[in-house]
Amino acid sequence: xxxxxxxxxxxxxxxxxxxxxxxxxxxxxxxxxxxxxxxxxxxxxxxxxxxxxxxxxxxxxxxxxxxxxxxxxxxxxxxxxxxxxxxxxxxxxxxxxxxxxxxxxxxxxxxxxxxxxxxxxxxxxxxxxxxxxxxxx
Ligand SMILES: [Zn+2]
Numbered sequence: 299x300x301x302x303x304x305x306x307x308x309x310x311x312x313x314x315x316x317x318x319x320x321x322x323x324x325x326x327x328x329x330x331x332x333x334x335x336x337x338x339x340x341x342x343x344x345x346x347x348x349x350x351x352x353x354x355x356x357x358x359x360x361x362x363x364x365x366x367x368x369x370x371x372x373x374x375x376x377x378x379x380x381x382x383x384x385x386x387x388x389x390x391x392x393x394x395x396x397x398x399x400x401x402x403x404x405x406x407x408x409x410x411x412x413x414x415x416x417x418x419x420x421x422x423x424x425x426x427x428x429x430x431x432x433x434x435x
Pocket of ligand 1: 330331332334335336337338381382385
C-alpha cells in the first residue's frame with residue numbers, strides 16, 4: 299500500500315489553502331500506465347463525490363457523506379479490468395481513508411455523553427460501510 303501511494307498524489311482535504319477559488323482535486327493524476335486515458339472519467343467522478351462527501355461531512359450530514367463515498371467506490375470498481383487496476387486500487391484506498399476519517403469523527407461524537415444518541419445511527423452506518431469496503435479492497 300505504501301509503495302502504491304507514491305504514484306498518486308493525495309490532497310489533504312483538511313487544510314485547503316485560503317484564497318484558492320478552485321478546490322484542488324482530492325486525487326490528482328501523477329502517474330498512470332495509460333496517462334489517465336482509461337481512468338479519467340472515473341477519477342473525475344470520484345473527485346466530485348469526494349468533494350461533495352466532504353461538504354456533507356462539514357455540515358454534519360454524515361449519512362449523505364457516507365453515501366457519496368459509496369457511489370465513489372462503485373466508480374472505482376468499474377475499473378476492475380484493463381491496465382488501470384492499480385489506479386482503481388488507489389482510488390478505493392483514498393475513498394477508504396475518507397470513510398475512516400468520518401468513522402473516527404463519529405466515534406468521538408458517539409462517545410460524548412450528550413450526543414451519543416444523535417450520532418449513533420450514522421456511526422453504525424459508517425461501520426457497516428467500512429466492512430463492505432474492506433471486503434473489496
Ligand atoms: Zn489509470
